[in-house]
Structure formats: structure tokens, C-alpha cells
Amino acid sequence: MGKLEKGKIKFDTEAAFGYLKGEAKWAELLTVGMYGTYGIKLYGDDVIELGTELEAMQKEAAKEVDELGKKYELADIYKEDEEGKKFLAFKLPENDFEGKANSITMYDVAGNKVPDWSELVGNGSTVKVKYRVAPYYMSSTKKVGLSFKFYAVQVLKLVEYSGGGESGFGDETGSGPIEAADGADF
Numbered sequence: 001m002g003k004l005e006k007g008k009i010k011f012d013t014e015a016a017f018g019y020l021k022g023e024a025k026w027a028e029l030l031t032v033g034m035y036g037t038y039g040i041k042l043y044g045d046d047v048i049e050l051g052t053e054l055e056a057m058q059k060e061a062a063k064e065v066d067e068l069g070k071k072y073e074l075a076d077i078y079k080e081d082e083e084g085k086k087f088l089a090f091k092l093p094e095n096d097f098e099g100k101a102n103s104i105t106m107y108d109v110a111g112n113k114v115p116d117w118s119e120l121v122g123n124g125s126t127v128k129v130k131y132r133v134a135p136y137y138m139s140s141t142k143k144v145g146l147s148f149k150f151y152a153v154q155v156l157k158l159v160e161y162s163g164g165g166e167s168g169f170g171d172e173t174g175s176g177p178i179e180a181a182d183g184a185d186f
Contacts, residue, residue: 008137009068013060015134021156022047022129025087027121029104029153037091038104040121040150041079042129047088051077054133054146061135062144072137075145090131090150105130107154120161121153128154 022044033039054077065072078086092102106117121127130152137144 009065009070011061011064011135013057013064013135015132016053016057017130017132020046020050020088020129020131022088022127024121024125024127024153025081025123027123027125027127027153029106029121030118032094036094038094038102038150039089039091040127040129040153041087041089042127043085043087048078048086050088057133057135058144058146061137061146065137065144070137070139070142072142072144075138075141075143077146088148090129090148092149092151104150105152107152109154109156111154119158121155122159122161124159125155126157128156 020042022042025041025043027040028038029040031038058074058077062072062074077088079089080086092104094102096102106114108114129150131148131150133146133148135144136147
């Protein structure tokens with residue numbers, strides 16, 4: 001049974017470590033993103049097949065929360081994109097619990113560590129992620145869920161990042177006056 005320590009639940013359900021292959025999207029591996037974390041979203045069959053194990057871990061954690069007399073709901077394990085495709089979102093905070101800077105260790109397709117990796121990993125790249133998954137209970141939302149951290153990425157097939165896609169701007173030379181949203185000229 002879990003224990004309540006300093007207002008937080010310390011779970012008996014242990015964290016799990018592993019490796020997972022999938023299609024990468026929105027990879028922030030070289031620099032910290034706007035939420036103070038490195039991040040990567042992983043899609044694919046292997047990601048979905050992991051669901052049974054993840055659900056079992058979450059249910060075990062929920063059982064511990066229930067035994068402590070806390071109300072709870074299960075958080076969604078997977079997130080869904082605008083096309084309805086499921087993915088797992090892995091994150092790593094900018095700094096560890098001691099305040100030291102974290103970084104993602106990068107490996108090439110042959111499994112060689114590349115300390116000076118500088119290429120951006122674009123959407124559609126095939127990668128293998130070294131991860132840690134652990135249960136959490138958020139008292140403010142009464143949610144029992146799983147947090148996904150990652151520490152290393154092996155790039156199996158690199159799709160180079162191409163720059164932010166279509167900007168919506170093009171050559172408008174000679175197209176007439178600029179109009180405001182209400183139809184008035186500037």
C-alpha cells in the first residue's frame with residue numbers, strides 16, 4: 001500500500017524503465033521548449049502495444065490511492081492529436097532535482113553515442129527512446145496517471161527538420177490595398 005508523505009503519495013508501484021521505438025513528432029531534443037522541458041511525442045504500433053502494461057501500472061497505482069481513502073479518476077494514458085492518432089508524450093525537465101542541467105543523450109543508427117549531435121529531428125523520424133514511466137496522483141484534479149520521462153534517443157531514420165512549414169505568407173506584389181479584418185483600408 002502506498003504511503004502519504006508530506007502531502008504526497010509515495011507509491012509502492014515501482015517505476016518502469018524501457019526502450020520504445022516509434023515515429024517522432026515535435027522533438028525538442030537539443031534545446032528546452034517553452035514549458036521548461038525537453039520533449040518528444042512518439043507514435044506507432046509499438047507505442048499502442050505498450051498500452052496493456054501501462055494500464056496495469058495505472059490501475060495498481062489507483063488501487064493504492066483508493067486504499068488511502070482518496071477519491072480519484074484515471075487520467076488518459078495516451079494523448080490524441082487533431083487527426084485522432086494516439087501518442088505518448090515524453091518529457092525531461094531542464095534541471096534535475098539537485099538543480100543540475102539535464103540533457104538528452106543522442107545515439108546514431110549504429111548505437112554509437114554522439115556527444116555533439118546538432119541535427120534537429122523532424123516529424124516522421126524513426127527513433128528509439130530510453131524512458132522511465134512512474135505513477136502520480138494529482139490532488140488538485142484527483143487524477144491518477146503516469147508520467148513519462150526520457151533520457152536518451154537513438155535516431156534510426158532521420159527526417160530533417162524543414163523549418164515551420166507553410167507560413168501563410170507569399171508574394172502579394174500588386175494585389176491591392178491592405179485591408180483590416182473589418183474590411184476597412186489601412
